[in-house]
Amino acid sequence: MDKLVIEGGKPLSGTIRIHGAKNAALPILAASLLTRGRIQLHNVPKLLDIQVMLQILEDIGCETQHINDVVVVDTSAANSSHVPESLMKQMRSSIFLMGPLLARFGEVQIYQPGGCAIGERKIDLHLEGLMALGAQILQTDQRIICRAEQLTGANIHLDFPSVGATENIMMAAVLAKGTTTITNAAREPEIQDLQNFLNQLGARIHGAGTDTITIDGVEELVPCEYEVIPDRIVAGTFMIAAAATRGNVTLTHVNANHLTSLIHVLRGVGVQVSVDDDIIHVSCATRPHAVERIVTSPYPAFPTDLQSQIMVLLSLSDGTSIMKETIFEGRFKHVDELTRMGADIRIDLNSAFIRGVNRLLGASVEATDLRAGAALVIAGLAAHGKTIIEQVHHIDRGYDQIEILFSRLGATIYRQSPVSRQLDFAN
Numbered sequence: 001m002d003k004l005v006i007e008g009g010k011p012l013s014g015t016i017r018i019h020g021a022k023n024a025a026l027p028i029l030a031a032s033l034l035t036r037g038r039i040q041l042h043n044v045p046k047l048l049d050i051q052v053m054l055q056i057l058e059d060i061g062c063e064t065q066h067i068n069d070v071v072v073v074d075t076s077a078a079n080s081s082h083v084p085e086s087l088m089k090q091m092r093s094s095i096f097l098m099g100p101l102l103a104r105f106g107e108v109q110i111y112q113p114g115g116c117a118i119g120e121r122k123i124d125l126h127l128e129g130l131m132a133l134g135a136q137i138l139q140t141d142q143r144i145i146c147r148a149e150q151l152t153g154a155n156i157h158l159d160f161p162s163v164g165a166t167e168n169i170m171m172a173a174v175l176a177k178g179t180t181t182i183t184n185a186a187r188e189p190e191i192q193d194l195q196n197f198l199n200q201l202g203a204r205i206h207g208a209g210t211d212t213i214t215i216d217g218v219e220e221l222v223p224c225e226y227e228v229i230p231d232r233i234v235a236g237t238f239m240i241a242a243a244a245t246r247g248n249v250t251l252t253h254v255n256a257n258h259l260t261s262l263i264h265v266l267r268g269v270g271v272q273v274s275v276d277d278d279i280i281h282v283s284c285a286t287r288p289h290a291v292e293r294i295v296t297s298p299y300p301a302f303p304t305d306l307q308s309q310i311m312v313l314l315s316l317s318d319g320t321s322i323m324k325e326t327i328f329e330g331r332f333k334h335v336d337e338l339t340r341m342g343a344d345i346r347i348d349l350n351s352a353f354i355r356g357v358n359r360l361l362g363a364s365v366e367a368t369d370l371r372a373g374a375a376l377v378i379a380g381l382a383a384h385g386k387t388i389i390e391q392v393h394h395i396d397r398g399y400d401q402i403e404i405l406f407s408r409l410g411a412t413i414y415r416q417s418p419v420s421r422q423l424d425f426a427n
C-alpha cells in the first residue's frame, strides 16, 4: 500500500491547473452507453474511479482509451447489461450504470455499489425513480435486477435532492416515451454538466441547475465530443491548503461560480480570494479567525465534500468554530486523525466543535476515505514536522497524483510505494 510522506510547515506558493471533475466525468461516461458509436471526452482526470468506470465499460463490450486527459469510448459493441459484483463494489459511482443500461437493453443486472465508508448511502431513490418510469425491480440481498420493455415518462418527486438519483433518472428518461419531470432535483453543477452532455448527444432536457428538470424523451442519440467541467472540490481543496499553510496560490482552469459558498467562508475568516475569469488567487498572511457555524447541505450551500478539508483550516484558526454535517452520517472519521496531530475537536451527534490551536504537529495517520485523506494532506502540509499518511488509495480516487500537484506549489511531499511496485515502475 502506498504512503504519502510530508515535511510540513512551508507556505504553498505558485500556480497549478485544476483537473476535470470526477463527479461530472463518471455519470457522463456511464451516459455514453445511451448512444452507439465513438464519444470523445476532454478534461477527464486520471483517477482510480475513472479507471474503474472504464474497466466496467470494457467489461460490457465497449472499447475505451484514456490518453492524457482525453477519453475515447466506443459503445458500438456493448453487449452486456450485467455489471460484475467485483467491479460494482469498487466504487459508489458504479450505480450510474443502472439508468443507461436499462435504457439501452431493457434490463440491467447490478449489485449494491461500493464506495467510501461515509454513511449508509441507500439507493432507494434511484430505484423508486426507475420504477416510476415503468421498470420492474427484483432485489435479493446484494443483486438488483431491473427490467422495462419500454420506459415511459413520469412526474417524479425526490424526497431528498439526491445527486446520484437525479442523474440516474435523467439518464433513464432520455430515451423514454413522453416527458419526465423531476421535482426537488439536485442542483449541483455536475448535473448541469450531465444535461449539457446529453443535450449535445441530441437529448431534450432543461432545468438542470434548478430544482425542476424536464426531460422530453427522444428516439435516439448520436455520439459527440464534449469537455468536462473543472473539479470544484479539487479546486476547493487547494484553496483551503493555500490558506492553511498561509500561502499564496493561483489556480487556473476553475469555475469560481461553482465555489461561491467556499469563497464566502474563506473571505469570512480573513483569507484573500480574488477571481479573474477562470483563475482564482488565494493568499493568507495572518492567522484566520473562527467561523460561527458552517452547515453542509445540498448545492449551492457548503459542500459535504469540502467539510473535512475546511475543518483543518478551522483547527488552525483563532477561536471556536462549529461544523454541522447534514448529508452523510459517517463523515467525521478524519477527526480522530486530526486530533492525533494536535487538533482540538469535540463531536456531538452531527456537529463538530473546533477549538483553534496555534499549530498542528506531524504524525502517522490513516486516510479513512477520499476527502478525509485530502484533509490529512492539508494538515500535514500545515503541520510542523513529518506526517505519514496510509491508505492513499482513497485519495487516488479523486485527486490525480496529489503529491505532484502539491510539489509544484513548493511542498515537500512524496509517495512511498512498496518495493515491488517501485521495481515495476523502474522496468
Ligand SMILES: CC(=O)N[C@H]1[C@@H](OP(=O)(O)OP(=O)(O)OC[C@H]2O[C@@H](n3ccc(=O)[nH]c3=O)[C@H](O)[C@@H]2O)O[C@H](CO)[C@@H](O)[C@@H]1O
Residues within 6 Å of the ligand: 022, 023, 024, 026, 092, 093, 119, 120, 121, 122, 123, 124, 125, 126, 127, 160, 161, 162, 163, 164, 165, 186, 190, 298, 304, 305, 327, 328, 329
Ligand atoms: C459521484 C458523485 O457525484 N458523488 C457525490 C454525490 O454522491 P451521491 O450521489 O451518492 O449523493 P446523494 O446526493 O445521492 O446522497 C445524499 C444523501 O442522500 C441519501 N440517499 C441518496 C440516494 C438514495 O437513493 N437514498 C438516500 O437516502 C444518502 O445516503 C445521503 O445521505 O453527491 C454527494 C453529496 O453532494 C457527494 O458527497 C458525492 O461526492
Ligand SMILES: C=C(OP(=O)(O)O)C(=O)O
Residues within 6 Å of the ligand: 023, 091, 092, 093, 115, 116, 118, 305, 370, 371, 398
Ligand atoms: C464521496 C465522494 O465520492 P463518491 O460519491 O464517488 O463516493 C466524494 O467525491 O467526496
